[in-house]
Amino acid sequence: MRWLLFFIISSCLAFGETIRGIVIDVTDGDTITVLEKTPKEKVAHKVRLDGIDAPEKGQDGYSGAKYSLKKLLxxxxxxxxxxxxxxxGRILGLVLYNASFINYEMVKEGWAWHFKKYSNSYELAxxxxxxxxxKSALVVLLMRPSGDNHQQHSNTNAPDLGGGAYSILDTLK
Incomplete structure (x- = not known):
């Protein structure tokens, strides 16, 4: 019981602030917009999923990562x-939905990777x-460049999937 209390207190200290709201936009595989309703106003917050990185627009895997996050949230x-x-100015946060940390789920499913340059999370690694x-993990992890060069996610050695990672989703339907 003591350890449970310790875990709860330490996780509260690790993340000082909390917002709760509805996801109204998914920018890409690691950024969402959350609409928080307070008694006085509605505030839209741009949230970057902390500790992970996903392909940016124009890079291999972008559509699949965005679709996966959108489907979830x-x-x-x-x-x-x-x-x-x-x-x-984006909030760097840990996103919780249905008792799951979405940051972890995106890495677990292969749509994002641990952003080692800005995170030393043992769990994400x-x-x-x-x-x-x-073997069932999706292809974005296979395309990760060496190091954490955020601007160069496209990998010419990645397997040809006939239109990128998004086409995998079409075959699963």
């Missing part, structure tokens, strides 16, 4: 725990390793 109520903002070992 669009119109749903989420809780975001955070302590800071990035240089663009472990999930990425497991996703790479898992």
């Amino acid at each position: 669009w119109g749903e109520t989420v809780t975001v725990q955070y302590t800071k903002r990035d240089k663009y 472990s999930l990425e390793i497991d996703a790479r070992k898992d």
Whole structure:
């Protein structure tokens, strides 16, 4: 019981602030907009999923990562725990939905990877390793460049999937 209390208190200290709201936009595989309703007003918050990185527009895997996150969260109520903002003013947060941390789910499913340049999360590193070992993990992890060069996710050595990672989703329907 003591350990449970310790875990709850330490996680509250790790993430100082919390917002709760409805996801009204999915920008890409690691950024959402959450509409928070307070008694006085409605506030839209741009939230970057902390500790992960996903392909940007124009890069291999972008459509699939965005679709996956949109399928999980669009119109749903989420809780975001955070302590800071990035240089663009976005909240860097851990997104909780249906008792799952979506940051972890995106890495686990292979649509994002651990952003080691800005995160030393053991959990994210472990999930990425497991996703790479898992033959059913999706292809975005295979396309990750060496290092964490955020601007160069496209990999010419990636397998030809006939239109990118998004086409995999079409075959699953």
